Amino acid sequence: MAKSKPRRGKQPRVPRSFWAGGRSRTFADRTPWLRMAFRGSFEDDALDRYDVRVIKRTPMLGRYEARVPVRVPVYGDRCVLQIEIDKGDARVTVEGFPNELHHTYGDNRLCMWDPSDPPERRWTPDKGLLALIETALVHLFQERHVAVTGEAWPGEEAAHPPDEPKREAPPINEASGPAPSAPVRAPTRLEKAA
C-alpha cells in the first residue's frame, strides 16, 4: 500500500507553550490587562452612567486613571473617586468623604475586597469600569452607614487573625507577579578576557 503523501498547505498552528494543565497558553492569557484596550467592553457603560473624567489611558501598558464625581448612595454626600488601574490591579481612593473610613489602607484608599480571595470575589478588568465604580459606591454607603448609625459593618468582612502584624497596602501590581529579573546571558569575550 502506497504511503499517503503529507498534506501540503496551511497546517494548524500549535501553541508554543502550555500551562501545566495542558491548556493552550494564548496571548490573551498572558496579557489580561489588554482587555482594557477594547474600550467598548471596558468603559463605555461607565461613561454612559457616570461623569468619568479620564486622566490617563494607556491600555497597551495596562494603565488607566480617572476621576469620577459621585454621591454616596442613600445619604447623598458628594465626593470624588480617584481610580488607578495598573495591569489588572485597581486602587480606588475617595476624596471629600465626610468622615474617617473604617476599612481602608490609609490615605482614604478603599479596601473593598481581600486580595487573597478568588477572582469572583475581587474586581478584575474583565468586569469593566462600571462594576468597579459601583462596587466602590456600595462600599461608600457601608462606610457612611457605620459612621452615622454606629452599627456593625453592613456586609461581609475578611477575618483578621488576632496575632496578625499590621498589614501594609499591597502594591498596585502585586497580583501580576514579581518583577521579572534581568535575563541571564553568557559573558562576552571581553568580559571573559577581563
Add this chain to the structure above:
Amino acid sequence: MVHRYFDRAAEKIKTPTTSPAVPDGYVDADMEQTRRHELSKRLRRAANDSAEAIRVEADDPDGAQEIWYRLFGDPFPKPDATARAAEVASLLRNTGAAGIAGGTVTISPAGRSTVPGRAYGEK
C-alpha cells in the same frame, strides 16, 4: 416617559435648535460644540438614570424616589434616608451584596450586580 424625553434631548442638543420666535432662526446658535457634547452626555446619563428608576420602581419604590430626587432636586419629595439606609444595610448583611441603579443602591433584583467582596484593611 421621562427617559424618552432625555433620550431625544441628548440627540437634539448636538445640533442648533430652530425657533420662529428668534430673528436669525436659532435659539442656541452661539453654543460651542464642546459645550453641546458635554450637555449631551449629561442628558444621556439622565436618560439612563430615569430608565433605571422606572425599572426598579415596582420592587423598590423608595430607591426609585431617590433616583428621581437626584435628577430633579428639591421640587421632588425628599426620600426618608433613615428608613431606606436600614433597609439597604439589612439586605447587605443578609446577602453580602446589593444591586445598583441610577447611581444608588437598590433592593430590587433589577439592579446591576456588584462585586461581592469582603471588606478588608486596617480598621
